[in-house]
Amino acid sequence: MDKTKQESDYFYIWKALACTLVVFIHCPFPGAARWILTAAARIGVPFFFSVSGWYLFRTDDSEQQVEQLKGKIKKTAHMLLRVGAAYTLFAVIVELSVGTFIPEWLSEKFSISEILKLLVYNSNSLVDSYAWHLWWLFAMLNCYVVLYCWKKLCKDFNLEKYGNKIGIVLLAVMLILQAVVPQKLAWYRNWLFEGMPFILIGIYAQKNRLPAMFKLPTAFWLVMSVLEAHAFGKKFISARCWQCFQF
Numbered sequence: 001m002d003k004t005k006q007e008s009d010y011f012y013i014w015k016a017l018a019c020t021l022v023v024f025i026h027c028p029f030p031g032a033a034r035w036i037l038t039a040a041a042r043i044g045v046p047f048f049f050s051v052s053g054w055y056l057f058r059t060d061d062s063e064q065q066v067e068q069l070k071g072k073i074k075k076t077a078h079m080l081l082r083v084g085a086a087y088t089l090f091a092v093i094v095e096l097s098v099g100t101f102i103p104e105w106l107s108e109k110f111s112i113s114e115i116l117k118l119l120v121y122n123s124n125s126l127v128d129s130y131a132w133h134l135w136w137l138f139a140m141l142n143c144y145v146v147l148y149c150w151k152k153l154c155k156d157f158n159l160e161k162y163g164n165k166i167g168i169v170l171l172a173v174m175l176i177l178q179a180v181v182p183q184k185l186a187w188y189r190n191w192l193f194e195g196m197p198f199i200l201i202g203i204y205a206q207k208n209r210l211p212a213m214f215k216l217p218t219a220f221w222l223v224m225s226v227l228e229a230h231a232f233g234k235k236f237i238s239a240r241c242w243q244c245f246q247f
Contacts, residue, residue: 011051018044026133045136046198052140053163053202056147062155069148076141087131094130121186122195139191143199160207163200170197 021044028034056072057065095105108114109126117124122138150159174193181187188194 011054014047015051018047020044046194048136049140049143049195049198050202050205053199053204054206056199056203057160057207062151066148066151069144069151072144073141073148076137076144080137080141083131083134083137087134088126091126091130117186121190123186123190136195139195142191143195146196147199159200160203164204167197167200167204170200 021041024037024041025044028038056068059065091109092102092106095102109124114124114126118127118138119142122142123132123135127135127138147159150157170193174188174197177184177188177193
């Protein structure tokens, strides 16, 4: 079998699994199993970021890499514009139905501060209210833009070689922020800490031909996701796990 096709088939299987895990996040199971499955399922979105990184920079030519990123930015931006227009229209209809003064509402939702929040945190009050589940699309666009600027301005820096180290550092910073300022969710639940590290790790894995990075550690990441939820999220998850295992 052709290696490229074999690789694609391999990722299709894992992407299907990741899609299922994302569904588990938004449609949790009842009972004690809910917290375990929801926590474990949170590896789904980081996996998609990693796969996006895997398919970036398949060539060593820096100019082609820049052009690829430019194409990714255009495609993602066009998708966001279409989706954003649809959700904005839906939001306007909903607000009209409850008697909101639309001009004032629009000026509030599209203010400079709200736009800056979207750029920095890939979310703002409008997205949180009507399209919170699409945060990853804004995060992906931000990551592509940063990588594009990186490639244009820092041509001598070997991103493919050191990307995994940068990704690990970003994840460590995220965990520290999560522990120190748990009330500031937007500080660490954004493109910089939940998108970029996994894209960089995906780039590193592809350049070093390490498909095992997507295969062998899966069980490990599932366990780590549950532990992370226990440490920083649902404090009683271990008790829930224990109750579950009793039956």
